Amino acid sequence: MPDYILSTSNRMAKRHAREKRFKWYGRIAIFISIAFLVFMFSAIIFRGASAFQQTKIALDINFSEAIIDPTSSRDPELLKRANYKPIVLQSLSNVIPGITERRDRNRVYKLLSAGAVFDLGEQVAEEPNILGKSKKVWLLASSEVDLFMKGKIDPNISEDLRRLKDRDIKWIEILKSQGRIKKKFNTTLFSSGDSREPEMAGILGAAIGSFFSLLVCFLIAFPLGILTAVYLEEYAKKNFLTNFIEVNINNLAAVPSIVFGLLGLSIFLNFFNLPRSTPLVGGIVLALMTLPTIIIASRSILRSIPQSIRDAALGLGASKTQTTFHHVVPLAMPGMLTGTILGMARALGETAPLLMIGMVAFIVDIPKGITDVATSLPVQIFLWADSPEKGFVERTSAAIIVLLAFLILMNLCAVYLRKRLERRW
Amino acid sequence: MSLPTENGLRRKNRSSQIKELVIQGALIASSFVAILTTIGIVASLVFEAFRFFDKIPLTEFLFSLEWSPQTAIRADQVGASGKFGVIPLLTGTLLISFIAMLVATPLGLLSAVYLAEFAKAKTRDVVKPLLELLAGIPTVVYGFFAALVVAPIIRATGSGVGFDISSESALAAGLVMGIMLIPFISSLSDDVINAVPQALRDASFGMGATHEETVTKVVIPAATPGIIGSLLLAISRAIGETMIVVMAAGLAANLTLNPFEAVTTMTVQIVTLLTGDQEFDSAKTLAAFAIALFLLILTLGLNIIALRIVDKYKKKYA
Numbered sequence: 248m249p250d251y252i253l254s255t256s257n258r259m260a261k262r263h264a265r266e267k268r269f270k271w272y273g274r275i276a277i278f279i280s281i282a283f284l285v286f287m288f289s290a291i292i293f294r295g296a297s298a299f300q301q302t303k304i305a306l307d308i309n310f311s312e313a314i315i316d317p318t319s320s321r322d323p324e325l326l327k328r329a330n331y332k333p334i335v336l337q338s339l340s341n342v343i344p345g346i347t348e349r350r351d352r353n354r355v356y357k358l359l360s361a362g363a364v365f366d367l368g369e370q371v372a373e374e375p376n377i378l379g380k381s382k383k384v385w386l387l388a389s390s391e392v393d394l395f396m397k398g399k400i401d402p403n404i405s406e407d408l409r410r411l412k413d414r415d416i417k418w419i420e421i422l423k424s425q426g427r428i429k430k431k432f433n434t435t436l437f438s439s440g441d442s443r444e445p446e447m448a449g450i451l452g453a454a455i456g457s458f459f460s461l462l463v464c465f466l467i468a469f470p471l472g473i474l475t476a477v478y479l480e481e482y483a484k485k486n487f488l489t490n491f492i493e494v495n496i497n498n499l500a501a502v503p504s505i506v507f508g509l510l511g512l513s514i515f516l517n518f519f520n521l522p523r524s525t526p527l528v529g530g531i532v533l534a535l536m537t538l539p540t541i542i543i544a545s546r547s548i549l550r551s552i553p554q555s556i557r558d559a560a561l562g563l564g565a566s567k568t569q570t571t572f573h574h575v576v577p578l579a580m581p582g583m584l585t586g587t588i589l590g591m592a593r594a595l596g597e598t599a600p601l602l603m604i605g606m607v608a609f610i611v612d613i614p615k616g617i618t619d620v621a622t623s624l625p626v627q628i629f630l631w632a633d634s635p636e637k638g639f640v641e642r643t644s645a646a647i648i649v650l651l652a653f654l655i656l657m658n659l660c661a662v663y664l665r666k667r668l669e670r671r672w
Numbered sequence: 673m674s675l676p677t678e679n680g681l682r683r684k685n686r687s688s689q690i691k692e693l694v695i696q697g698a699l700i701a702s703s704f705v706a707i708l709t710t711i712g713i714v715a716s717l718v719f720e721a722f723r724f725f726d727k728i729p730l731t732e733f734l735f736s737l738e739w740s741p742q743t744a745i746r747a748d749q750v751g752a753s754g755k756f757g758v759i760p761l762l763t764g765t766l767l768i769s770f771i772a773m774l775v776a777t778p779l780g781l782l783s784a785v786y787l788a789e790f791a792k793a794k795t796r797d798v799v800k801p802l803l804e805l806l807a808g809i810p811t812v813v814y815g816f817f818a819a820l821v822v823a824p825i826i827r828a829t830g831s832g833v834g835f836d837i838s839s840e841s842a843l844a845a846g847l848v849m850g851i852m853l854i855p856f857i858s859s860l861s862d863d864v865i866n867a868v869p870q871a872l873r874d875a876s877f878g879m880g881a882t883h884e885e886t887v888t889k890v891v892i893p894a895a896t897p898g899i900i901g902s903l904l905l906a907i908s909r910a911i912g913e914t915m916i917v918v919m920a921a922g923l924a925a926n927l928t929l930n931p932f933e934a935v936t937t938m939t940v941q942i943v944t945l946l947t948g949d950q951e952f953d954s955a956k957t958l959a960a961f962a963i964a965l966f967l968l969i970l971t972l973g974l975n976i977i978a979l980r981i982v983d984k985y986k987k988k989y990a
Binding site: 266269276279478495505538597 | 688691696702703704705707709712779780781782785791799806808810820882884885914919946961964971972
């Protein structure tokens with residue numbers, strides 16, 4: 248073979264090798280990006296899965312009327328607040344032998360959550376007939392016991408380094424041998440508000456706060472967004488004002504979310520004196536934030552509606568408004584709804600602006616309306632992530648799992664709407 | 673059936689004309705909300721920032737190298753006057769953004785090029801939504817991931833090689849922020865690369881170039897302005913990002929470029945100054961608005977430049 252052919256084929260081989268390498272760079276970049284995603288999800292699920300279970304301790308409680316309701320008043324409020332500690336202690340010492348000293352009694356009582364007696368009170372207030380009888384009740388264990396049962400406390404490390412002492416572990420083993428300590432589905436997580444004690448903390452309050460905020464956000468952003476989009480696409484003439492509005496909307500989309508929080512703080516809280524820390528203000532701020540997204544999405548949908556539809560309506564004598572609201576907007580509605588849902592999904596995950604308007608407080612009560620103080624799911628995650636108690640780590644991850652589940656649900660809704668209702672022209 | 677009279681028609685016409693006007697008015701009013709929001713943002717920030725500059729001179733804010741915001745309880749107390757220099761915050765912000773872009777730029781661009789030029793349609797359909805999923809995850813989740821997973825790993829690696837890394841390092845925050853930015857860069861660059869006319873590629877192939885040569889020597893140079901625009905947008909996003917840095921970056925205003933140290937950012941300081949107890953007139957609270965104004969000017973400036981570049985680029989090939 249002549250020399251020059253050999254040399255070119257050599258060059259060709261090199262050039263092809265380069266192409267192969269280049270393709271691999273791309274594949275590796277995608278692989279790394281997706282690996283990060285998978286790593287993040289699995290790290291969170293790995294940490295959070297255990298929070299869906301909660302350790303409970305079964306005790307035979309003797310609902311002694313003499314201690315709980317000595318006056319036989321049967322007043323639910325009194326029953327709730329009665330002193331259940333001696334009863335619980337009695338049941339505990341029946342199960343665990345050798346607890347006589349006061350110090351031991353106080354220690355063994357700490358195996359249970361501080362919330363256990365409240366649960367007892369609630370139960371008695373609900374069915375007062377139980378008074379005078381004895382019943383096996385599953386009570387909430389303390390966070391330390393819970394962590395131990397989930398294998399998150401290593402009993403082999405030095406006793407000084409853990410809050411759960413050897414004595415406590417011995418007691419837990421006794422309870423275990425009698426089948427009195429078990430991990431059950433964690434209903435507290437879904438049925439209560441925030442708490443300082445990890446085992447009593449739940450996300451219901453935050454979830455409802457998020458719901459109210461999103462409701463306000465939707466009620467403001469959806470109509471405003473759609474009307475603005477309709478104006479800009481169907482009515483507005485090309486002039487300075489229209490141009491100015493357009494530039495405004497595009498720039499608002501780029502404003503950092505925290506700045507919207509400052510807007511809420513200085514205008515809605517300090518100037519209009521709207522109630523602080525409420526879903527009302529949170530919803531307004533989120534609405535202003537999502538408005539540009541909704542407008543931009545709705546406009547592109549309106550642009551995709553063929554001109555022939557407008558011409559046909561106008562030709563049959565419909566007015567501009569009739570054409571727009573009887574024909575164009577209904578056809579664009581599924582697409583605009585999709586855009587709105589996606590915008591709301593963004594708003595659901597937003598944290599920073601809510602911190603600015605005080606939705607970051609420690610709130611135990613579950614909000615009942617848009618003017619009650621509340622927090623929101625992402626803010627709750629932020630608050631728990633900041634808590635020093637070890638028990639909150641798994642709960643934070645669990646709250647993240649719930650938040651992501653909601654987000655995925657909303658996105659699926661949007662995808663479904665788009666597939667089902669949107670027309671291709 | 674009686675025909676409508678001329679008068680009746682005219683009356684009906686007028687009432688429907690009024691209706692049209694009312695509806696148009698409502699439409700215009702709702703589109704003014706966007707303008708009002710902008711005015712509200714600018715007015716509140718400027719107003720409070722001016723009150724801040726009444727107490728602290730603008731030159732100190734812009735040029736002082738120290739940041740330790742506090743207001744004196746007593747006039748004679750040690751360190752009674754706080755230091756309000758924005759420089760340490762700016763360097764912290766830029767350091768973290770730089771680390772983030774260092775992660776996001778190669779990953780985002782290479783993914784975009786591969787997806788736009790080499791990948792099969794099936795791969796694209798799977799990979800694109802996955803990458804976009806990264807953009808849909810709330811930033812508080814990234815913050816949690818950075819603080820509880822990435823930072824300990826970095827710390828452990830550091831101490832493994834005998835290197836002391838603070839538990840709240842710029843590196844952890846920047847790294848995770850970089851992951852968050854990947855989809856911003858990849859999807860915008862993807863659009864930009866797709867907008868390069870096929871004729872350019874065909875010409876290159878016709879000259880005997882390989883696909884890789886076409887991409888690196890023809891497509892990417894042609895798409896460069898658009899790619900730069902997408903990078904600027906990502907930087908603007910990084911500068912304004914709050915939750916990741918609040919949870920992972922720390923509060924200490926160190927004037928340093930060392931990624932293993934804790935730095936603070938403008939957004940972190942806004943959050944710290946405005947959460948918790950506050951009096952509304954102290955320099956400390958007002959400082960948050962001054963920082964926010966600075967932040968707004970920075971991000972909007974970047975954004976406007978980026979959109980200009982992208983627009984110009986799109987017109988070139990339109």
